[in-house]
Amino acid sequence: MIGLEKIPLTLFWKWTIGVTLAVFLLAFVGLSLMAGSPRDAYGMVRYALPHMHRGNLKLGDDAPDARLVALNGTDHFHIRERTGAKPLVLVFGSFT
Amino acid sequence: MYVREAHPTDEWQMKSNLKDDVCYAQPKNLQQRLDIANDFITRFKYPLPFGVDDMSNAAESAYSAWPERIYVLDESGHIAYRGGMGPFNYKPLELRGWLAARYGEVRHDAAKPGDATHQEPPAAGAPAKTL
Numbered sequence: 001m002i003g004l005e006k007i008p009l010t011l012f013w014k015w016t017i018g019v020t021l022a023v024f025l026l027a028f029v030g031l032s033l034m035a036g037s038p039r040d041a042y043g044m045v046r047y048a049l050p051h052m053h054r055g056n057l058k059l060g061d062d063a064p065d066a067r068l069v070a071l072n073g074t075d076h077f078h079i080r081e082r083t084g085a086k087p088l089v090l091v092f093g094s095f096t
Numbered sequence: 097m098y099v100r101e102a103h104p105t106d107e108w109q110m111k112s113n114l115k116d117d118v119c120y121a122q123p124k125n126l127q128q129r130l131d132i133a134n135d136f137i138t139r140f141k142y143p144l145p146f147g148v149d150d151m152s153n154a155a156e157s158a159y160s161a162w163p164e165r166i167y168v169l170d171e172s173g174h175i176a177y178r179g180g181m182g183p184f185n186y187k188p189l190e191l192r193g194w195l196a197a198r199y200g201e202v203r204h205d206a207a208k209p210g211d212a213t214h215q216e217p218p219a220a221g222a223p224a225k226t227l
Binding site: 044048055068073085092096 | 097098099100101102103104107108109110111113118119120126127129130132133134135136137146147148149150154155156158159160161162163164165166167168169170171172173174175176177178181182191195199
């Protein structure tokens with residue numbers, strides 16, 4: 001097995017690696033500034049980005065249905081049950 | 097509609113969560129989701145009909161709704177307004193303007209707090225209902 005130290009790094013690879021690291025560093029710094037801190041930048045990459053999707057719904061599309069649970073934990077209802085007489089505003093969110 | 101927590105204690109907790117004393121772990125079962133949703137209703141005396149996404153995250157997935165998002169469905173069940181993804185493009189004021197432009201001035205119907213099945217008869221001039 002050839003040791004890494006024995007592989008000669010050409011100027012091309014030195015620049016490629018250097019630029020790549022610099023881009024990642026700048027991206028992380030930028031994300032940290034945007035998110036508030038390096039810890040928040042990590043949180044955003046680790047927990048938020050994998051779950052954030054713009055989705056394919058477009059204006060005029062048929063609204064998807066989904067079954068929701070009422071606060072009492074036993075009753076259920078469907079989103080589409082509530083459409084009809086008036087427009088329906090859907091506000092998605094959580095406590096934190 | 098309550099969907100998965102955005103900043104639970106066991107994931108990406110924000111300083112603001114500590115400051116506001118809103119500290120919850122990510123629910124692992126439906127009862128934990130319901131407990132948090134009920135805490136929210138109690139704390140803010142939330143007056144609008146409320147539903148909780150189940151543990152399959154069906155509503156969240158269907159609407160790409162995490163962490164927060166707003167839609168309006170028209171009377172025929174089509175997407176009439178699609179808000180941007182939160183938090184940066186979550187814009188309730190934009191929705192308010194959209195509703196006012198399309199349906200006239202926004203008026204809020206009274207609803208029993210936390211009653212997801214509550215439906216008031218349409219009030220004259222009320223442009224929209226919320227789920």
